[in-house]
Amino acid sequence: MPQRRIVTGRSQEPRQRFAEELRTLRSSSGASLRQLGERLGWDWSLFGKMEKGETLGSPEVVQALDTHYGTPGLLLALWELAAGDHTQFRERYRRYMELEAKAVSLWHFAVSVLPGLLQTPAYAREVLSAGGLKGKELEQQVEARMSRRDLLEGDDAPPFRTILSEAVLRTPLRNVGEWRGQLEHLVEVGERSGVALQGLPLGAGLHGLTNATVMFLRLADGSTKAYIENGYRGDLIEENVLVERMQRAYDAMRDLALTPNESQKFVQAMLEETLCEPST
Known part of the structure; x- marks a missing residue:
């Protein structure tokens, strides 16, 4: 399981921090963007844009990444910080998505x-x-x-x-x-x-x-x-x-x-x- 990394001074800007974590997790897994897209069922170019900070993606996509990388809740929490205080996607929403899947x-x-x-x-x-x-x-x-x-x-x-x-x-x-x-x-x-x-x-x-x-x-x-x-x-x-x-x-x-x-x-x-x- 990938280890959660401590937020450092060079990555405290939320959007940059989120993109950096995505890049690091994929690099550690050894998968290419295309392979990641095939495994999760989304267009691989979406993940490329997320890793560049061009888009944040949706909470459903981020939850799928959390599951894939074995980092439950980490990426979604970083997504929330990058997206701002979107009430509908706070802790209760994450909890709901987990329960719905089960x-x-x-x-x-x-x-x-x-x-x-x-x-x-x-x-x-x-x-x-x-x-x-x-x-x-x-x-x-x-x-x-x-x-x-x-x-x-x-x-x-x-x-x-x-x-x-x-x-x-x-x-x-x-x-x-x-x-x-x-x-x-x-x-x-x-x-x-x-x-x-x-x-x-x-x-x-x-x-x-x-x-x-x-x-x-x-x-x-x-x-x-x-x-x-x-x-x-x-x-x-x-x-x-x-x-x-x-x-x-x-x-x-x-x-x-x-x-x-x-x-x-x-x-x-x-x-x-x-x-x-x-x-x-």
């Missing part, structure tokens, strides 16, 4: 936006653009988000349930063709054996999670954690009493949702509506 089952509720695990590149790009990202940083974030979809693929993928507010399904992308592609992707994912997709009609009224997008994670030890987020921050909830209260609210809300079969028909009907609209 979860044996996941269940989710979306109040306004599709979960990243179900987004197409076009959807992710428009959502992230609305949040202020642009240029190379935008494309890197889109790529990183797409890589997380692997969590739901393969024979060992954990069971995943998502309940989508009708508002999520009725808020289209600006481009009709891209929105059609997103709906087609939802239909395809909803047909997987390990995925349950349900719609929550607006007519269901208010419920205990009206103002919250939340992901529940069941771990191998039987415990459940919850992650609540909005467009600006996320909070990992580990207190048993609060998680249990949120779980009861989720269960009550689930009773108001359409069945997976009904939800598939609803999405299919929306998809058919888009076929009548010209692509822009």
Whole structure:
């Protein structure tokens, strides 16, 4: 395992320190940039730009590097210092990412936006653009988000349930063709054996999670954690009493949702509506 290095006087500038650590870890591993890209599944040129300090990359990419080099949390901590105080990527986010990777089952509720695990590149790009990202940083974030979809693929993928507010399904992308592609992707994912997709009609009224997008994670030890987020921050909830209260609210809300079969028909009907609209 590579040894963590002490911050020295010549590398106290956060961005330079981060790039320096990336270069040193890769050099110590004996891998080329191209080999690193092949092993982690990202374009090798991204790692080259990160090592030059031209870009910081996304937290998903940095977490993958931490795992690859056996430096849990080190690179992500340096990334945070270089990126500034981004609240949504502080300690709780790192903890959430670690737990998500270990979860044996996941269940989710979306109040306004599709979960990243179900987004197409076009959807992710428009959502992230609305949040202020642009240029190379935008494309890197889109790529990183797409890589997380692997969590739901393969024979060992954990069971995943998502309940989508009708508002999520009725808020289209600006481009009709891209929105059609997103709906087609939802239909395809909803047909997987390990995925349950349900719609929550607006007519269901208010419920205990009206103002919250939340992901529940069941771990191998039987415990459940919850992650609540909005467009600006996320909070990992580990207190048993609060998680249990949120779980009861989720269960009550689930009773108001359409069945997976009904939800598939609803999405299919929306998809058919888009076929009548010209692509822009």
